[in-house]
Amino acid sequence: MIVELGHFTLxxxxxxxxxxxxxxxxxxxxxxxxxxxxANQTSMMMTVMIAFSFGALTWAYVNxxxxxxNVWQNSHSLQPLLYKYTSVWxxxxxxxxxxxxxxxxxxSLVTVFGxxxxxxxxxxxxGVQAWILFAxxxxxxxxxxxxxxxxxxxxxxxxxxxxxxxxGLAIHPPFLYLGYVGxxxxxSFAMAALISGRIDAAWARWVRPWTLIAWIFLTAxxxxxxxxxxxxxxxxxxxxxxxxxxxxxxxxxxxTALLHSALVMEKREALKIWTVLLAIVTFSMSLLGAxxxxxxxxxxxxxxxxxxxxxxxxxxxxxxxxxGSLTLFVMRAGxxxxxGLFAPISRxxxxxxxxxxxxxxxxxxxxxxxxxxxxxxxxxxxxxxxAPFFNLTFGPLMLPLLFAVPFGPLLAxxxxxLYAAMSRLYLAAGAALLAVIITLAFTTxxxxxxxxxxGLAFWxxxxxxxxIATRTGLRKNGISKAFARxxxxxxxxxxxxxxxxxxxxxxxxxxxxxxxxKEVIVSMNPxxxxxxxxxxxxxxxxxxxxxxxxxxxxxxxxxxxxxxxKFTMAPTKRFYTARQMPTTESAIYTSGxxxxxxxxxxxTDNKTAIVRMWWxxxxxLIWAGTIFMIFGGxxxxxxxxxxxxxxxxAKTKKPSGRQQANA
Amino acid sequence: xxxxxxxxxxxxxxxxxxxxxxxxxVNPDEVLSDPILEQRAxxxxxxxxxxVCQNQSIDDSDxxxxxxxxxxxxxxxxxxxxxxxxxxxxVSRYGEFVLLQPxxxxxxxxxxxxxxxxxxxxxxxxxxxxxRRRTAKAASLTxxxxxxxxxxxxxxx
Numbered sequence: 001m002i003v004e005l006g007h008f009t010l011x012x013x014x015x016x017x018x019x020x021x022x023x024x025x026x027x028x029x030x031x032x033x034x035x036x037x038x039a040n041q042t043s044m045m046m047t048v049m050i051a052f053s054f055g056a057l058t059w060a061y062v063n064x065x066x067x068x069x070n071v072w073q074n075s076h077s078l079q080p081l082l083y084k085y086t087s088v089w090x091x092x093x094x095x096x097x098x099x100x101x102x103x104x105x106x107x108s109l110v111t112v113f114g115x116x117x118x119x120x121x122x123x124x125x126x127g128v129q130a131w132i133l134f135a136x137x138x139x140x141x142x143x144x145x146x147x148x149x150x151x152x153x154x155x156x157x158x159x160x161x162x163x164x165x166x167x168g169l170a171i172h173p174p175f176l177y178l179g180y181v182g183x184x185x186x187x188s189f190a191m192a193a194l195i196s197g198r199i200d201a202a203w204a205r206w207v208r209p210w211t212l213i214a215w216i217f218l219t220a221x222x223x224x225x226x227x228x229x230x231x232x233x234x235x236x237x238x239x240x241x242x243x244x245x246x247x248x249x250x251x252x253x254x255x256t257a258l259l260h261s262a263l264v265m266e267k268r269e270a271l272k273i274w275t276v277l278l279a280i281v282t283f284s285m286s287l288l289g290a291x292x293x294x295x296x297x298x299x300x301x302x303x304x305x306x307x308x309x310x311x312x313x314x315x316x317x318x319x320x321x322x323x324g325s326l327t328l329f330v331m332r333a334g335x336x337x338x339x340g341l342f343a344p345i346s347r348x349x350x351x352x353x354x355x356x357x358x359x360x361x362x363x364x365x366x367x368x369x370x371x372x373x374x375x376x377x378x379x380x381x382x383x384x385x386x387a388p389f390f391n392l393t394f395g396p397l398m399l400p401l402l403f404a405v406p407f408g409p410l411l412a413x414x415x416x417x418l419y420a421a422m423s424r425l426y427l428a429a430g431a432a433l434l435a436v437i438i439t440l441a442f443t444t445x446x447x448x449x450x451x452x453x454x455g456l457a458f459w460x461x462x463x464x465x466x467x468i469a470t471r472t473g474l475r476k477n478g479i480s481k482a483f484a485r486x487x488x489x490x491x492x493x494x495x496x497x498x499x500x501x502x503x504x505x506x507x508x509x510x511x512x513x514x515x516x517x518k519e520v521i522v523s524m525n526p527x528x529x530x531x532x533x534x535x536x537x538x539x540x541x542x543x544x545x546x547x548x549x550x551x552x553x554x555x556x557x558x559x560x561x562x563x564x565x566k567f568t569m570a571p572t573k574r575f576y577t578a579r580q581m582p583t584t585e586s587a588i589y590t591s592g593x594x595x596x597x598x599x600x601x602x603x604t605d606n607k608t609a610i611v612r613m614w615w616x617x618x619x620x621l622i623w624a625g626t627i628f629m630i631f632g633g634x635x636x637x638x639x640x641x642x643x644x645x646x647x648x649x650a651k652t653k654k655p656s657g658r659q660q661a662n663a
Numbered sequence: 664x665x666x667x668x669x670x671x672x673x674x675x676x677x678x679x680x681x682x683x684x685x686x687x688x689v690n691p692d693e694v695l696s697d698p699i700l701e702q703r704a705x706x707x708x709x710x711x712x713x714x715v716c717q718n719q720s721i722d723d724s725d726x727x728x729x730x731x732x733x734x735x736x737x738x739x740x741x742x743x744x745x746x747x748x749x750x751x752x753x754v755s756r757y758g759e760f761v762l763l764q765p766x767x768x769x770x771x772x773x774x775x776x777x778x779x780x781x782x783x784x785x786x787x788x789x790x791x792x793x794x795r796r797r798t799a800k801a802a803s804l805t806x807x808x809x810x811x812x813x814x815x816x817x818x819x820x
Contacts, residue, residue, distance in 0.1 A: 242717070344793050356782065356785040360778045360781040363777055363778060367774060367777050368774065371773075381759070381770055382758065382759070383770070384718075384760055385763075385774065386720065386763030387709075388710050389765065393775075397778055523690075523692075601725075610690060
């Protein structure tokens with residue numbers, strides 16, 4: 001009964017979405033306030049309906065109601081409770097339901113926090129948001145209904161895919177969706193601007209915080225996904241450049257560009273048209289990602305049971321939204337007035353450079369992902385575009401951008417002074433140089449290029465704080481006074497510093513692990529020893545164990561570290577009974593920022609195991625860097641000056657180029 | 664950044680299908696005794712696609728076909744082939760699809776040059792924009808406006 005109610009409220013939500021797609025926009029057009037306001041109620045009601053629907057599906061999962069097809073296919077009565085919850089979105093239908101729930105949730109956030117938005121803008125934004133909701137609700141109800149019943153309920157479910165039974169999964173997809181879907185708000189704002197043909201100050205103020213929220217979630221989601229793949233897969237890799245990862249990376253690149261161009265628009269009223277276009281592109285990338293992952297076009301040669309109907313439906317949604325929004329853009333962009341002149345060497349100029357490189361990087365990933373499909377459909381030639389291609393093209397594109405990063409915040413708006421900026425970066429340059437020299441002097445196997453990239457990482461990390469050092473007059477005033485001043489600096493400046501610092505940290509991790517990683521593959525019997533990077537590992541025992549919905553072989557290793565410290569590590573080989581499927585649970589020992597990683601191959605007769613071990617130099621920095629980026633994003637989001645609707649602070653201290661030059 | 668099981672994985676989230684038997688790619692019995700030759704074999708393996716897998720290199724795949732290819736690469740290397748010769752041989756047998764990094768040619772021209780093309784276009788566009796802005800700014804005051812402005816400035820003094 002609850003399941004049917006869930007299905008029913010989803011249909012109600014569809015009807016509400018249909019109403020909200022039309023009424024507020026018509027109201028905005030003819031100036032009818034009541035019609036415009038109707039969106040407030042419908043969007044809240046829609047959120048409640050979809051939330052109920054999602055709750056109903058969750059209820060079915062938690063109670064293991066196997067009469068529901070979706071529940072039967074993706075869960076098992078013996079699963080730990082946590083995984084019964086996460087199973088809800090561990091499949092196509094459930095994850096889509098989460099998608100629309102988040103979409104509706106964001107629409108209701110606009111309703112609640114947008115009280116002081118101009119009514120016409122708000123009505124148009126909510127209207128566009130409802131178009132997206134309508135399309136996806138229709139998609140769910142027609143092709144991917146999670147509430148479908150089975151005539152004869154089986155006694156036991158088929159279990160969630162074992163590899164997904166992990167805490168990493170529990171949180172990473174919702175974060176990713178919050179990111180993808182968060183960009184729908186910016187998209188709706190862009191569309192609203194195009195519909196009404198004008199961009200007002202409120203628009204510019206709203207776009208950046210919303211982009212930032214989505215960006216924070218997406219960064220977190222990608223980072224967690226990467227770490228999860230790293231430890232759960234047992235392959236030791238952390239980024240694979242495969243189409244599905246690229247699908248999440250493309251909105252991130254576009255969103256990062258948007259974040260920076262929105263900054264220019266907010267502060268200087270320049271780059272308006274470009275920002276609108278980027279907002280459209282960013283959400284288009286989210287939609288494209290959903291299409292690529294769910295339609296099966298990229299895996300068409302393989303035996304995955306994908307329904308062509310779904311792919312077609314999604315393609316129609318994709319074409320309608322991307323095509324429609326770009327058409328509207330071409331028609332209306334000319335009406336938007338550009339403003340804010342600036343010189344090439346200026347903060348704006350630096351942000352344009354940022355956008356240029358990020359766009360090129362986005363194009364590389366996009367084109368690399370789709371090119372095999374395009375080429376095959378045009379000429380019939382089959383080629384592959386994999387990790388080696390992306391490493392070769394994406395890397396060189398990123399390096400000049402990363403080099404330019406510390407300069408950006410040091411340049412004044414409108415017209416900057418490159419020499420002054422350089423003179424503030426002497427510390428960063430010194431740190432970078434020192435890092436290169438030390439690396440080359442103390443290691444024998446470092447390629448020159450890798451040493452230079454390590455230098456670049458230090459350049460980024462130290463350079464990130466140059467603006468703060470300058471603003472606080474660290475050199476002139478000494479530490480205590482500078483500290484007092486630093487506390488008074490706006491959050492967005494700290495945010496920028498931390499985010500850029502994080503970039504350097506991540507880069508450091510990437511170079512270190514690519515250059516210094518060690519790997520040993522051996523076949524071991526109990527009693528055998530192996531050595532890697534000074535760690536001595538002895539296989540003590542192989543023992544079978546039985547737990548809830550799986551059985552496993554546990555291999556216990558006695559490890560002695562180079563400093564004589566002793567501990568044990570226990571990677572396991574699991575076998576999930578319901579799906580008849582083996583998985584490997586790797587064992588990881590963290591020392592400083594590096595990790596010792598043990599993964600298992602075949603284990604025969606409790607006697608012989610193939611063991612693969614890695615010494616992953618500084619690898620955790622890759623994810624630590626993203627934590628800094630997220631923290632920077634949060635600081636920036638908390639900046640009082642940027643909070644929409646927050647009262648003005650008592651002392652209005654507006655940073656300007658002149659003030660900076662004096663400092 | 665070597666392997667590509669993730670594709671499969673994330674697809675699994677949405678489709679919940681079976682994952683093939685997961686064990687190791689390179690097994691100890693395949694490893695060549697000459698470490699330099701072995702390293703060359705590993706490097707080449709990361710560039711070759713496992714044809715029966717998702718977007719995965721033979722270095723990472725445990726499929727039997729991937730193992731055959733790994734052994735083939737090693738046999739050719741041991742018999743004295745250069746890296747290019749090994750790759751040519753494998754492409755001649757399996758087609759260009761086997762290469763994870765497509766060869767530069769007419770059919771992949773667009774793929775390889777696009778990023779750099781975009782950078783160039785972007786710089787040209789930015790250059791034109793700045794030039795146009797500058798000329799626009801110079802022409803923005805009409806003579807009347809200019810005299811009016813001068814008057815205003817004089818009045819302020």
